[in-house]
Amino acid sequence: xxxxxxxxxxxxxxxxxxxxxxxxxxxxxxxxxxxxxxxxxxxxxxxxxxxxxxxxxxxxxxxxxxxxxxxxxxxxxxxxxxxxxxxxxxxxxxxxxxxxxxxxxxxxxxxxxxxxxxxxxxxxxxxxxxxxxxxxxxxxxxxxxxxxxxxxxxxxxxxxxxxxxxxxxxxxxxxxxxxxxxxxxxxxxxxxxxxxxxxxxxxxxxxxxxxxxxxxxxxxxxxxxxxxxxxxxxxxxxxxxxxxxxxxxxxxxxxxxxxxxxxxxxxxxxxxxxxxxxxxxxxxxxxxxxx
Amino acid sequence: xxxxxxxxxxxxxxxxxxxxxxxxxxxxxxxxxxxxxxxxxxxxxxxxxxxxxxxxxxxxxxxxxxxxxxxxxxxxxxxxxxxxxxxxxxxxxxxxxxxxxxxxxxxxxxxxxxxxxxxxxxxxxxxxxxxxxxxxxxxxxxxxxxxxxxxxxxxxxxxxxxxxxxxxxxxxxxxxxxxxxxxxxxxxxxxxxxxxxxxxxxxxxxxxxxxxxxxxxxxxxxxxxxxxxxxxxxxxxxxxxxxxxxxxxxxxxxxxxxxxxxxxxxxxxxxxxxxx
Numbered sequence: 359x360x361x362x363x364x365x366x367x368x369x370x371x372x373x374x375x376x377x378x379x380x381x382x383x384x385x386x387x388x389x390x391x392x393x394x395x396x397x398x399x400x401x402x403x404x405x406x407x408x409x410x411x412x413x414x415x416x417x418x419x420x421x422x423x424x425x426x427x428x429x430x431x432x433x434x435x436x437x438x439x440x441x442x443x444x445x446x447x448x449x450x451x452x453x454x455x456x457x458x459x460x461x462x463x464x465x466x467x468x469x470x471x472x473x474x475x476x477x478x479x480x481x482x483x484x485x486x487x488x489x490x491x492x493x494x495x496x497x498x499x500x501x502x503x504x505x506x507x508x509x510x511x512x513x514x515x516x517x518x519x520x521x522x523x524x525x526x527x528x529x530x531x532x533x534x535x536x537x538x539x540x541x542x543x544x545x546x547x548x549x550x551x552x553x554x555x556x557x558x559x560x561x562x563x564x565x566x567x568x569x570x571x572x573x574x575x576x577x578x579x580x581x582x583x584x585x586x587x588x589x590x591x592x593x594x595x596x597x598x599x600x601x602x603x604x605x606x607x608x609x610x611x612x613x614x615x616x617x618x619x620x621x622x623x624x625x626x627x628x629x630x631x632x633x634x635x636x637x638x639x640x641x642x643x644x645x646x647x648x649x
Numbered sequence: 650x651x652x653x654x655x656x657x658x659x660x661x662x663x664x665x666x667x668x669x670x671x672x673x674x675x676x677x678x679x680x681x682x683x684x685x686x687x688x689x690x691x692x693x694x695x696x697x698x699x700x701x702x703x704x705x706x707x708x709x710x711x712x713x714x715x716x717x718x719x720x721x722x723x724x725x726x727x728x729x730x731x732x733x734x735x736x737x738x739x740x741x742x743x744x745x746x747x748x749x750x751x752x753x754x755x756x757x758x759x760x761x762x763x764x765x766x767x768x769x770x771x772x773x774x775x776x777x778x779x780x781x782x783x784x785x786x787x788x789x790x791x792x793x794x795x796x797x798x799x800x801x802x803x804x805x806x807x808x809x810x811x812x813x814x815x816x817x818x819x820x821x822x823x824x825x826x827x828x829x830x831x832x833x834x835x836x837x838x839x840x841x842x843x844x845x846x847x848x849x850x851x852x853x854x855x856x857x858x859x860x861x862x863x864x865x866x867x868x869x870x871x872x873x874x875x876x877x878x879x880x881x882x883x884x885x886x887x888x889x890x891x892x893x894x895x896x897x898x899x900x901x902x903x904x905x906x907x908x909x910x911x912x913x914x915x916x917x918x919x920x921x922x923x924x925x
Contacts, residue, residue: 367743370740370832374739374740375740378759380781381770381792381796381797381799382796383758385773386765388773388776389770389773446664460668463672465907466673468918469906469914471856471858471874471899471903472857474875474903477679478675478679478900479675481678481679481682481889481892482675482678482679486691487682489674489675493695523671530915534919582766585859589879603768604860607768608771608860608863611772617772620771621772627768627769628764632764
């Protein structure tokens with residue numbers, strides 16, 4: 359049968375292989391190859407060895423700031439957001455008070471485009487008419503009213519807030535995992551007289567190690583992509599207060615026309631992501647059996 | 650003990666309320682403001698609009714080429730999804746069912762693509778698309794999005810194919826069906842739920858994508874809705890009501906799709922996420 363199907367197998371795979379080459383393989387070759395060159399639009403790349411990388415680490419404060427911000431956001435997203443998502447999953451799993459409504463609404467920001475989420479927050483936090491400042495003034499503390507996205511002291515915090523709703527994906531994954539725990543386990547615990555709180559802490563949570571590890575990886579790596587919300591709200595500013603690596607790549611490549619340099623940042627971004635994934639896999643012993 | 654229990658309940662309700670407020674609040678507030686005049690927005694930003702006028706929505710379509718962006722988004726969404734599902738349906742089936750040389754190499758390469766953050770590929774893709782003569786063309790976006798959804802669709806579809814019993818195909822072969830006939834007449838129809846899940850995920854990707862759209866297009870010819878918002882930001886700088894209306898025009902279809910196809914979206918997010 360296999361022999362007869364050989365032609366069909368090739369025929370069925372070929373289009374996807376072409377797509378993969380066009381979108382991924384060629385990109386990766388260009389990315390690595392040109393990261394060792396000086397290259398701008400319309401010119402031929404000139405090989406300069408490790409000069410781009412040396413400059414990145416020794417003489418580029420914008421890059422350092424972008425890297426630092428990206429790192430902090432990866433850390434925040436993979437801890438606080440995973441914690442929020444997990445707590446919410448456990449609450450939703452109790453199936454009380456309008457839980458279906460809560461579950462549905464909670465997903466809204468994950469369905470609409472990041473640009474739209476950015477727009478919503480931009481409006482909410484607008485210094486002149488935004489709801490947040492209006493509420494602050496309503497309670498009489500006009501001093502706390504801010505130009506949230508453009509003030510050096512609040513910009514980083516405000517951008518971080520816009521990502522809170524993305525904890526929903528964690529909740530979904532964990533709800534699915536809880537649903538897979540056999541009911542008999544809970545029943546025997548209840549018969550032994552365990553309270554709901556104890557069941558959550560001693561039965562459900564320990565069984566979630568693998569999936570929580572996966573969520574940490576997912577939430578963290580998602581921060582290596584984030585561009586749309588930052589572009590909508592702060593554009594990386596004020597100064598480079600909310601700049602991250604994707605925005606920095608965009609700026610050096612398409613605004614400063616510095617392709618070779620921008621691609622060395624791209625290589626660094628991939629390396630950073632890989633290191634993070636490997637670290638988490640070891641930390642949570644993903645793939646190994648329970649305990 | 651009783652106080653502790655009460656405190657926990659308060660905490661629980663408070664947490665849920667906060668999450669609902671955070672997810673729904675901005676959406677409702679902008680929806681409300683999209684019916685207001687500029688003066689109302691500035692003076693009465695928290696209040697109800699005096700009357701529900703749709704003039705902001707009319708203006709939004711007049712000031713900006715919103716309908717052009719809309720058509721582009723619909724075209725990119727539909728064809729980006731169809732192309733992705735057709736190609737990955739075919740290759741996913743072969744990868745799930747048959748043993749052949751280079752299989753492991755292919756699987757490895759395809760899953761490696763998961764580890765490449767899109768942002769790293771910005772400039773290389775710009776170069777590829779430019780070289781192919783597809784810069785600022787809707788076709789360019791369709792191809793890039795079909796490729797970008799490769800790992801997730803492959804995962805969802807091939808795990809679905811694995812659940813189909815082999816006997817189905819064997820009896821089809823015995824009845825004299827060819828490979829192509831078996832795939833299109835037997836496998837595709839049974840796999841509808843799998844294609845539904847992958848399709849919803851892929852459509853949302855095409856509909857919401859921002860970073861490739863911004864580097865692969867210029868002008869208004871081939872831009873999609875998320876970019877429309879980015880440009881409205883400055884165009885509508887002094888016309889808040891219209892800006893709000895434009896935002897709603899972009900958001901509402903996604904929310905409607907979600908409410909209609911909740912099951913597929915949720916299972917898609919879970920499947921896509923585990924792999925990602």
